[in-house]
Amino acid sequence: MADAARVRDPWGARTPYGPGEQWPVRVDTGGDPEADSWVPSASVLHSNGDAFDIGVRDGRITGVRGRAGDRVNRGRLDPKDVYGWRATASSDRLTRPLVRSGDRLVESDWETAMGRIVRRSRELLDGPGGWGRFGFYTSGQLLLEEYYTLGVLGKAGLGTPHMDGNTRLCTATAAAALKLSFGADGQPGSYTDVDHCDALALWGHNVAETQAVLWMRMLDRRRGVNPPAMLAVDPRDTPVTREADVHLALRPGTNLALVNGLLRLIIERGGADEGFVAAHTLGFDELRAVVDAYPLGKVAEICGLKPADLERAADLLGGSQRLLSTVLQGFYQSHQATAAACAVNNLHLVRGMIGRPGAGVLQMNGQPTAENTREAGADGDLPGFRNWENPRHVAELARLWNVGTARIPHWSPPTHAMQIWRYAEQGSIRLLWISATNPAVSLPDLARIRRVLAKPELFVVVQDIFRTETAEYADVVLPAAAWGEKTGTFTNADRTVHLTRKAVEPPGEARSDLAIFLDYARRMDFRDRDGGPLIPWQGPEEAYEAWQRCSAGRPCDYTSITYADLERGGIQWGGERLYSDGVFATDPDHCETYGQDLSTGAENTAEQYRAKNPGGRAFLLGAHWRPAPEVPSDEYPLHLVTGRTITQFHTRTKTGRVPELDDAAPFAWVELHPADAAERGIADGDQVRVESPRGAVRVVARLTGVRERVVFVPFHYAEQAANELTITAWDPVSRQPLFKVAAVRVTKEG
Amino acid sequence: MQLERYVGLLYRAQVALADAFRQVGAAHRDEPDVFFMCEQQAAVCDNHAGMLAVVTAAEPAARFGGPREELLRDLHDLYLMAAECDLCWTLVGQAAQGARDERLAGVVARAEGETSVQLAWLRTRMKQAAPQALVVAD
Numbered sequence: 001m002a003d004a005a006r007v008r009d010p011w012g013a014r015t016p017y018g019p020g021e022q023w024p025v026r027v028d029t030g031g032d033p034e035a036d037s038w039v040p041s042a043s044v045l046h047s048n049g050d051a052f053d054i055g056v057r058d059g060r061i062t063g064v065r066g067r068a069g070d071r072v073n074r075g076r077l078d079p080k081d082v083y084g085w086r087a088t089a090s091s092d093r094l095t096r097p098l099v100r101s102g103d104r105l106v107e108s109d110w111e112t113a114m115g116r117i118v119r120r121s122r123e124l125l126d127g128p129g130g131w132g133r134f135g136f137y138t139s140g141q142l143l144l145e146e147y148y149t150l151g152v153l154g155k156a157g158l159g160t161p162h163m164d165g166n167t168r169l170c171t172a173t174a175a176a177a178l179k180l181s182f183g184a185d186g187q188p189g190s191y192t193d194v195d196h197c198d199a200l201a202l203w204g205h206n207v208a209e210t211q212a213v214l215w216m217r218m219l220d221r222r223r224g225v226n227p228p229a230m231l232a233v234d235p236r237d238t239p240v241t242r243e244a245d246v247h248l249a250l251r252p253g254t255n256l257a258l259v260n261g262l263l264r265l266i267i268e269r270g271g272a273d274e275g276f277v278a279a280h281t282l283g284f285d286e287l288r289a290v291v292d293a294y295p296l297g298k299v300a301e302i303c304g305l306k307p308a309d310l311e312r313a314a315d316l317l318g319g320s321q322r323l324l325s326t327v328l329q330g331f332y333q334s335h336q337a338t339a340a341a342c343a344v345n346n347l348h349l350v351r352g353m354i355g356r357p358g359a360g361v362l363q364m365n366g367q368p369t370a371e372n373t374r375e376a377g378a379d380g381d382l383p384g385f386r387n388w389e390n391p392r393h394v395a396e397l398a399r400l401w402n403v404g405t406a407r408i409p410h411w412s413p414p415t416h417a418m419q420i421w422r423y424a425e426q427g428s429i430r431l432l433w434i435s436a437t438n439p440a441v442s443l444p445d446l447a448r449i450r451r452v453l454a455k456p457e458l459f460v461v462v463q464d465i466f467r468t469e470t471a472e473y474a475d476v477v478l479p480a481a482a483w484g485e486k487t488g489t490f491t492n493a494d495r496t497v498h499l500t501r502k503a504v505e506p507p508g509e510a511r512s513d514l515a516i517f518l519d520y521a522r523r524m525d526f527r528d529r530d531g532g533p534l535i536p537w538q539g540p541e542e543a544y545e546a547w548q549r550c551s552a553g554r555p556c557d558y559t560s561i562t563y564a565d566l567e568r569g570g571i572q573w574g575g576e577r578l579y580s581d582g583v584f585a586t587d588p589d590h591c592e593t594y595g596q597d598l599s600t601g602a603e604n605t606a607e608q609y610r611a612k613n614p615g616g617r618a619f620l621l622g623a624h625w626r627p628a629p630e631v632p633s634d635e636y637p638l639h640l641v642t643g644r645t646i647t648q649f650h651t652r653t654k655t656g657r658v659p660e661l662d663d664a665a666p667f668a669w670v671e672l673h674p675a676d677a678a679e680r681g682i683a684d685g686d687q688v689r690v691e692s693p694r695g696a697v698r699v700v701a702r703l704t705g706v707r708e709r710v711v712f713v714p715f716h717y718a719e720q721a722a723n724e725l726t727i728t729a730w731d732p733v734s735r736q737p738l739f740k741v742a743a744v745r746v747t748k749e750g
Numbered sequence: 751m752q753l754e755r756y757v758g759l760l761y762r763a764q765v766a767l768a769d770a771f772r773q774v775g776a777a778h779r780d781e782p783d784v785f786f787m788c789e790q791q792a793a794v795c796d797n798h799a800g801m802l803a804v805v806t807a808a809e810p811a812a813r814f815g816g817p818r819e820e821l822l823r824d825l826h827d828l829y830l831m832a833a834e835c836d837l838c839w840t841l842v843g844q845a846a847q848g849a850r851d852e853r854l855a856g857v858v859a860r861a862e863g864e865t866s867v868q869l870a871w872l873r874t875r876m877k878q879a880a881p882q883a884l885v886v887a888d
Contacts, residue, residue: 415882426887428886602870732783
């Protein structure tokens with residue numbers, strides 16, 4: 001077994017600090033400390049954006065070293081980064097394009113592979129409604145320059161609205177909630193709010209495992225003088241819930257009732273900042289009417305919590321002067337996801353806890369570069385947080401790209417991931433291009449996804465660094481360069497942009513994703529209105545400069561951040577905190593959305609929005625709780641939630657290839673409460689079968705402190721995929737799938 | 751007074767709409783968002799009908815004629831039925847004020863906004879479906 005000290009001690013030694021102090025430096029390293037050269041980079045194995053240098057010797061990566069001066073991690077490394085760089089040099093990397101020959105994939109060359117894609121593309125594009133034949137399903141792991149190029153070739157080249165990323169699974173609700181509450185996407189808070197806060201609230205966010213370095217920062221505050229109070233909302237028993245002063249282990253599917261009830265208590269006890277509410281928000285009376293329907297006893301009953309614990313939580317939240325909230329998948333992957341995430345925004349707006357040091361909201365991201373998928377328009381939204389319903393925003397893009405406005409799909413909402421798959425299932429999408437993601441493991445209801453991928457009339461392109469489960473269904477497989485083998489930028493969950501430089505050559509004939517997209521655009525001969533090339537840029541820095549021009553004047557304005565600046569370390573776009581002047585991005589000419597109804601996703605019209613006269617005020621958005629679409633029954637009496645574990649990422653295409661990480665968690669498991677286990681004659685370590693109405697997995701039982709009648713299965717494992725169990729359903733606003741609302745039964749295997 | 755007849759009309763329209771939401775949802779189980787939202791909205795209509803039953807005699811309503819199995823046309827039908835309910839709520843609401851019927855006015859105040867949301871959702875979902883259904887699909 002490989003030595004894995006940092007797997008045994010994931011968060012390392014404490015460096016305590018007090019409020020308002022700078023987080024002390026602690027430089028972590030992985031691999032060989034002796035290198036010929038060090039190349040600046042940051043992590044692509046989680047969304048925290050930890051900066052480090054890649055050590056190179058003899059043309060190979062030999063190790064990593066945290067960057068002491070960087071604002072995000074101050075030298076520290078996540079355990080995945082200590083070891084994960086080794087995956088890049090795996091012997092089973094894709095090195096040549098593959099093309100389908102009957103039921104096999106055979107090695108080929110770029111000319112043949114790209115030729116097949118272009119021939120099929122032209123056939124489809126030349127037919128009526130040709131744009132509607134194309135679907136792009138990308139990732140939260142490419143680079144900004146790659147997403148922007150993909151966005152332009154899709155939107156202004158092919159003219160298709162069918163573009164989304166697997167970010168739909170991890171971060172769509174963050175984006176939706178920020179748009180609805182504040183007018184545009186963009187993280188309001190900053191990681192430095194941890195340095196200043198006097199209270200921390202983690203809403204469905206197991207930060208210790210999802211963003212280990214951010215957790216180190218929180219722990220260091222907790223071990224210093226005047227530590228922040230801490231609330232954790234999570235049905236599981238995790239390092240975060242064990243650290244918290246108040247742990248609300250609520251019944252899954254009740255987040256919205258909880259936050260409504262807490263806000264009612266806070267207002268009742270005088271916690272509202274009336275001056276802030278009057279000056280900077282809209283909708284207080286309507287919100288008040290909604291939350292008044294959630295008295296303490298009712299909320300305790302819905303959520304399965306003790307009234308006294310709810311009161312302690314309300315006191316913690318209502319009594320703080322500098323409150324920092326973080327929100328993640330416990331909220332985003334439940335039903336009423338956007339409504340519940342907006343409810344946390346409501347709480348901060350009502351308390352005036354936004355835009356000041358220590359007072360902020362972090363609607364987190366799951367994947368490393370998800371922020372850029374959102375900004376650059378690779379998720380279907382228009383680039384630069386533009387509003388597809390605002391003709392002036394569309395005209396801006398048409399001018400920038402020098403194409404007619406009719407070319408840019410803006411006639412209906414962008415097609416979200418699950419709908420793209422539905423169109424492919426029905427046969428109206430005929431070419432599906434999947435880059436840097438593995439939907440045959442990561443999407444809900446895998447049996448259905450495999451059926452779609454296997455349809456003979458669907459032409460599937462897979463662009464990846466490994467031959468994934470999804471690649472087996474492809475017509476053409478394109479070998480991509482990995483992190484460390486290409487140059488570009490990406491942005492973390494607190495808007496910090498990092499530059500990652502090419503450190504080593506990609507293996508064999510593998511090419512950067514940017515080079516692949518540019519090659520496709522060139523071969524398709526996409527032209528602007530004057531006959532010039534639609535995409536004139538060549539390398540990453542030129543692509544970045546094109547993106548800077550696109551972002552100018554928008555909330556995510558990159559014009560003041562150059563590659564040269566980024567050489568020195570991470571820089572936040574928009575400054576340290578957004579909305580520090582209390583002016584939100586809700587002006588009708590500036591906003592990214594005219595808003596949606598939280599219960600159905602119904603869109604407001606421009607006229608309805610203008611009539612509200614938001615004028616820079618934020619929206620307080622109330623919604624009533626409803627039961628989840630699937631709840632436990634006699635046949636399936638347990639509530640399944642899925643999630644991550646610290647040493648693994650996504651579907652383990654990288655982390656499963658690194659012995660130190662793989663050894664830590666080589667197989668999936670199910671966490672059970674001891675009482676639920678005893679009822680079924682299950683002991684710790686037993687093989688059990690977890691079964692839902694859709695499928696089953698065999699895993700090992702672990703008895704933990706998870707809430708009774710709730711079980712947890714990690715989602716990373718292809719052979720024991722938690723998504724065999726999950727339902728196909730999504731939040732009506734963010735369209736994020738509901739990975740945390742399935743009903744299952746667990747039985748001991750004979 | 752004709753108001754009572756109109757309340758009866760609204761009651762029957764709500765019962766028919768609930769039935770139609772259920773039938774359309776069941777016919778489109780492969781569109782999970784449509785299925786779940788139709789179920790949700792059928793329950794909203796049930797609640798409206800229940801509130802109206804307190805103030806008027808509950809009469810049997812016509813059954814929905816059955817879905818066409820074509821998503822856009824089915825949503826289109828639901829929209830027209832919801833529009834009839836929406837119009838009835840407006841008229842009944844006006845009349846309830848004229849009749850100084852506070853109980854009926856209260857029912858209208860609680861329900862009419864929810865019917866507007868149904869219309870907005872149906873319009874949003876149809877806008878999303880129309881280009882692909884009418885221009886691209888065979």
